[in-house]
Amino acid sequence: MTGRKKSSNNSSEAAGNGKVITITSGKGGVGKTTATANLGAALAAEGYKVCCIDGDIGLRNLDVVLGLENRIVYDVVDVIEGRCKLRQAMIRDKRLPELYLIPAAQTRDKSAISPSDMVRLADELRGEVDYIVIDSPAGIERGFRNAIAPADEIVIITNPEVSAVRDADRIIGLIEAEQKGPAKLVINRLNAKMVQRGDMLAPEDVLELLAIELIGLVPEDEHVIVSSNSGSPIVLNEKSRAGQAFRNIAKRLAGQTVPFMDMAADDGLLNRLGKFMGRGG
Amino acid sequence: MRPTVQIKGIREGLLVTLGEGMWSDVQTALLQEVAEKASFFRGAKLILDVENHILNAATLGKLRDLLADFDLSLWAVLSHSPTTEQTAQMLGLATRIHQGKPEDSPEPANEAGLEGADGLLVRRTLRSGNSIDFPGHVTVIGDVNPGAEIIAGGDVVVWGRLRGLVHAGAEGDTSAVVCALDLSPTQLRIAGEIALTPPDRKQPRPEKAFLRDGQVVAEAWSLPGNEN
Structure with a gap:
């Protein structure tokens, strides 16, 4: 039996037990929002009650990636400034009834909320849901601090490229300084062929520098872009390898032990044989 | 009250x-x-x-x-x-508000000035954005990642990989040395001299960098008898 559970009608669940997971990266465009949407959706598919919060006030995206943009009435700033109740701002996903989103405000900026506002909001949500997944904005300023202030667990997303890894290192340093860690690492957009050719950093190179626990390797996958554009999380696509990788990460976050996928699997046996023989000749 | x-x-x-x-x-x-x-x-x-x-x-x-x-x-x-x-x-906050002294100070501190100077032991990895600025000697047990920097008045010893920026003898001490188990800093400065790590690095080995005739040189860092 895995760690699966239904919380919605579980009265023995003590109030305030929800866990806050913040997804951050430092660098922009490495896949924070995609990861938030997919980890939230995968945890919800596992049977947990999940609320995603878009921490990127002023540049909201998570609603689009989750396909919930047209259902926004209230946003996180409305909750914090008391214009609505928490539940009114929680948009329920129709595909995954255990998944909720609190969207960011589009017409305000990061200074509209403070770290202690986020702590209060998260504490209120802990009584409602099992997991609160916060999408941090890029950067190391106010928005980032808002996003990590309530975190119980921090997941760093990086890409196998030098600049993204450098920023991840900076972020890990800041998290260590805040005594919030230890952060966990997801390497996103790994291209096994490029790694084999020596054109891309290998996961080992990234880990040697960052020296934190790896909880996921996500292969580069065109389906991710299609799914983001169509507002349907990739984890709902059983065939996608990136979707599989995100489902595995969600299970690991929930405390299950899941072996890592074989990154070279999409390479094809023939292809690899060919390469091997090419090298031999 | x-x-x-x-x-x-x-x-x-x-x-x-x-x-x-x-x-x-x-x-x-x-x-x-x-x-x-x-x-x-x-x-x-x-x-x-x-x-x-x-x-x-x-x-x-x-x-x-x-x-x-x-x-x-x-x-x-x-x-x-x-x-x-x-x-x-x-936490990335400043700890002094006025610059200590201008970079181009002509008066180098002499070696005697560091006699019995304080040392700072840092027992963690310095990550990108971390900065140590210390008037005495600095020892790190851990790595110094790219984007981190150490500015020391005296020597810098790193028991780990040194890949960030390091400045030993920052107040002008030309006898300062930099040692690391893997000496591949982004930039290495001793007193007023600057050196870069050559790109064609072999297997990392412990090295010591110092000034010889005004040039930064690096040699194997080993027991005195084993040195050439």
Whole structure:
């Protein structure tokens, strides 16, 4: 039996037990929002009650990636400034009834909320849901601090490229300084062929520098872009390898032990044989 | 009695000096002061002189977040306590407000000036953005990642991979050395000389860099008898 559970009608669940997971990266465009949407959706598919919060006030995206943009009435700033109740701002996903989103405000900026506002909001949500997944904005300023202030667990997303890894290192340093860690690492957009050719950093190179626990390797996958554009999380696509990788990460976050996928699997046996023989000749 | 909170406008922002007392009282006094004069403080850059208070990262981070509620940005923390200074540096806050002395100071400190100089032992990996600026010798047990920097008045010894920026003898001591188990800094400076790590690196080995005839050279770092 895995760690699966239904919380919605579980009265023995003590109030305030929800866990806050913040997804951050430092660098922009490495896949924070995609990861938030997919980890939230995968945890919800596992049977947990999940609320995603878009921490990127002023540049909201998570609603689009989750396909919930047209259902926004209230946003996180409305909750914090008391214009609505928490539940009114929680948009329920129709595909995954255990998944909720609190969207960011589009017409305000990061200074509209403070770290202690986020702590209060998260504490209120802990009584409602099992997991609160916060999408941090890029950067190391106010928005980032808002996003990590309530975190119980921090997941760093990086890409196998030098600049993204450098920023991840900076972020890990800041998290260590805040005594919030230890952060966990997801390497996103790994291209096994490029790694084999020596054109891309290998996961080992990234880990040697960052020296934190790896909880996921996500292969580069065109389906991710299609799914983001169509507002349907990739984890709902059983065939996608990136979707599989995100489902595995969600299970690991929930405390299950899941072996890592074989990154070279999409390479094809023939292809690899060919390469091997090419090298031999 | 309410602990004292002195506020002074300086070029860099608002200098707030905190008096003696229990830290929780001092923090409350500061926040009360800020709350009472919210419109005066709004948007200000704060330089906090905490004098002898010893603060850990959680405490200082919390205060910074509380100040952010009043739209105040904590920019620098001044302290007599090295622990607090290190905490502030780890949080990315400045720990001094005026530049010490200009870069092009013509008067190099002599070696004797460092006799018995203090040492600083850093038992963690320095990550991108971390910075150590210390007038004496610095020893790191851990790595120094790219984007991290060590500026030392004396020698720098790294028991790990040195890949960030390092400046030994930063006050002009030309006898300063830099040693590391893997010496591949982004940039290495000794006194006024600058060197880069050659791109064609073989297997990492312990190395020691020093100045020979005004040039930075690196040699194997090993027992004296084994040196060539």
